[in-house]
Amino acid sequence: MIAYLGRRVIQSVLILLGVSLITFALLYLLPADPVRQIAGRSATPETVENIRRQLGLDQPFAIQYWHYLTSLLSGDLGRSYIQRSEVTELIVSRLPASLLLMVGAILCELTIGLTMGLLAAVRRGTATDQTLMVASFVGVSAPQFVVGLLLLYVFAVRLGWFPIGGYGTWRHLVLPSLTMGILGAGWYARMMRSSMIDVLRQDYMRTARAKGLARGAIIFRHALPNAILPVVAMIGIDIGIFMGGIVVVESVFGWPGIGQLAWQAIQRVDIPIIMGVTLVSAFAIVLGNLLADTVAPFIDPRIKLR
C-alpha cells in the first residue's frame, strides 16, 4: 500500500511536470504577444522591449521554462502581468469558491445521477426506465451555458427562489451546482444503470434472493457496492471535465472562482495566471484519480494496491 502510494505520487509529479512543459510551450508559441497587451497600443518600441526584458520574455524558451520551474518548486507561480499581484495569492483567494462549487456539483450529480440510474436499472424496461433515460440524455447533451441560463430564467428571474448571481449564502450555490451537476448526473445515470443491470444478472444476486433476503437488502447491500465501483473510478476522471465546466458556469453566474480568473487571463494573455490555473487544475485531476484508486480496495476486497 505504502509502496503503491509512493509510486503513484512519483508518477503524479512526473505528470504535472509534463503538463507544465506542454502548457508553457503552447503559450510560448502563441501568436498573441503579452507584452503588447501590457504596454498598451500607444507604447514606444523601447518601452515594449524594456517590459519584455523585465519580464524575461526575451530569453530563449529553455531558460524561461527553467526559471519558471525553479520558482514553481519554491511555491512561486510568478506575478500576474496585468493585475500586478502574485498568482499564488490570486488563486488561493479564489480557490475556496471553486472548491465549494465543485463539492456542490459532485453532490448534485451523485444524488441525482445515482438515484436515476439505480431506479432505471431496477425498473428496467418500464416507462420509468425510459423516461429516466430520456432525461439523462437531455442532461448529457444540453450545453452548460444553456442549462445555466435556463435555470437562471426559471428559478431566479421568474420564480425568484434563488439569487441571479454572486456568492455568499447557500442560496447562491444551488443554481451553479445544479448547472454543473446536470451534465454529470446524465453520465452517472447511464453508467449506474448499465453497471447495475450487469450486477443484477450475476449469480450472487440469485443467491441473495434464494436466501430469502428482503428486496432492500438485496439491492442496497448486495448489488449497490458492486455496481458503484466503476462509478467511483469515474469521479476521479470527472474532475477534469469540471475544470472545463467551471470556466463557463462561473462566468454565467458571476461566481468568483478560478474559472473566472482563468477566463479573464485568457482574454488578456496573462500567461502566469493561465499557467497557474492549468497547474492547479491538473493537480486536482491527478489528486482526484489517486483518491478514487485508493478508495477502490475499501469497496472491493479483490482489488489490491501494489
Next chain:
Amino acid sequence: MSKGVTSKRTGVFAPAVSTTAGPVLEISGLTVSVRGEDGERPVVSDLSFSLARGETLCIAGESGSGKSMTALAIMQLLPQPAARIDSGTIRLRARDRGDMDRSDIDLALLDERRMRHIRGDRIAMIFQEPMTSLNPVLSIGRQLIESIEAHTGLSRAEARRRAIEALKAVRIPEAESRLKQYPHELSGGMRQRVMIAMALALKPDVLIADEPTTALDVTVQGEVLELLRDLQREHGTSVILITHDMGVVAEMADRVIIMRHGRMIEEGTAADIFARPQADYTRELLAAVPRIGTGVGRRKSVESEMRGSVAVVNDLHVRFDLHGGFFGRVNRRVHAVEGVSFSIAPHETLALVGESGCGKSTTAKALAGLVPYHGDIVIGGRNLAGLGRDERKAVRRDVQMIFQDPYASLDPRMRVGDLVAEPLLIHGIASKEERGQLVAALFERVGLSADQMELYPHEFSGGQRQRICIARALALRPKLIIADESVSALDVSVQARVLDLLKELQREFGVAYLFISHDMAVVENISDRVAVMYLGQIVEMGTRDQVFSNPRHPYTRRLIEAVPVPDPARRRPRFARLDQEIPSPTRKIGEDPPKLALKDLGNGHLVAVS
C-alpha cells in the same frame, strides 16, 4: 390463465392431518413457459412428482430438459419477466413443529413477500457456479450471518455463533477466522462448502442442489458429494439434486427422474433406473455415459511407431512473472509448466489429464504458440526455437486447436463457412472457388451439410458448433490437433458422437491428438497414452492400460477413484478426504519447485518418484 387446482388466491391449503409421514414437497401438473422471440414455449410440461422426507431425488437430463427451470419454479426464482408458471401446484407440507406454518402452502400461488420467508428457511438452494455464487464484496461471515438473521430473531452474536457452527458442519477448518475472509480468498471447493453451510444453517426441509459439483474438480466433487450425503443423514433434509452426470446420480440418488424437453421420461428408484431402464431415452442416455473400464482396446498401428513423432516436447517450462514491490519488479512467479516432456506419434492420441491449475492447458497453448516458453518443441522434425517468423508460421499449420467452449470460440458475426475457410485464407491456400469446395467437403465430413455454410454460429446447437470447430481445425490438414476440453461442455449423448467423429477422422487422416481433459472416463475412452499432470509436472505417463489398470502414482489413483461410477450397485466406499488443498504453483523468485524424476517401470510406464 388458471393457476392450478386450488382456487384460493391465498395459496393456503386446509391444515394437514398428519405431517410426519408422506411427502414434504408435492408437485403436480407443473407447466412453466418462457416467452421468447418466437412466442411462448413450454420449458416444463405437466410435471408431477413428490419428495419424501429425508429422501434424495435426482432430476437428471441433458441441457434444455427443464431440470433447472423446475428448481427455479419451486423457489419462485424464474427469470423475470420472461418465464412464468402457467399451471400446476407446488405444495410444501406444513412443519409439525412451530405455530406459524401449520397448513400446507402452494408455492405457485404465494406472493413475493411470503415466498421470501420460505426461501432460505424452508427450502434452500445451492447453485452450479461456486466461483460466482457468492457476493465478491461481502465477507463470508456477513453473507452467512445475514441469511440467518433474515429468518430468525437471533442477535448478531448468536447469529455469528450459528454461522461458525454451520461452517464447522461443512468441515471448513478454522471456521472462526474464515468469517473475515472474502470469497476470492477461497478455492472453488471451499466456496461450495460455504454455500452448503449457508443453505443448511437454518435446517431447511428441502435442499435443492442444482449441479452443485459440475464446476468442481473431480476429487473435490467427491468430497462435496460425500459432505452433502453426511449432512443429509444428520439433519434428515430432503434433497433435490439436479445433475447431468449419471455417475453423480448413481452415487447419490434414492429415486431418479429422467427429464427431456421439459417432460418426465421416466421415474423410479436409482437401482431400477440403472438396472432396468424402461424408456428408450433412458437407455440411450445410460449407454452414452463414458465409463472407466469399458474403453475398447485400441490397436496401435505398427507403422505409426516407425514413422517417428509428430510432435516432441522436451523439458518445457512456462512461467508467468508477477510484479510487486515499490518499483514493480518481478518478485514472484507462477510455475505453470515445469519441465514437461512427451512425444506424440502419428495416429496416436495422447491424453493430458489433471485438475484445474495443473498446467495442462498451458502446455497446449505453448505447443500452439500462444504463450512464450522455454525448452524444446519439435514439430514434424523441426525445432520451433531455431526458426524465423515465416517458417514458424508454416510449421504451425501442422498444429491446430479445438477449444472448450463452442459458444465462445466462433465469431458470432461471421458465417460459419467463412470461419472454416479462414485458416486457408490466412495461410494463402487455394483460390476462392477451391476454398468453397474444400469447406463444403469438410462440412460434409464432420456431419453437417454444405448448405449450412451460409448460416451464423448462433443458429447451431453446441454439438454442431463443436463440429464446426473441428472442421476449422481440419481445414489445413494438420498433423496434430490439440483438443482442449473439447467435449467437456457437451451433453453426454452429443459428447459420445463427437468423440466417435474424432476417432473416425483419426483413422481417415492419420491425425494425432493431444487430448486435454479432466474427465477420466472420457480420457479412457479415446486415448492411446495418458500423461497425468500435477502442479505443472507429469507424475505418471504410460499407455492407457498401464495408467488405468495399474496406476502407480497416488495422485493418479486418487483421480481415478474420484470418478463417480454410473452404477448404484457399485457405490464407492467412503472417499478418502484430502486434508489440504492443492498447493499454489506461485512461488517467490529463486524458490523453484523441486523437480520430479520419472522412473520407467517397464514398457514405457513412467512414474514420478519423490
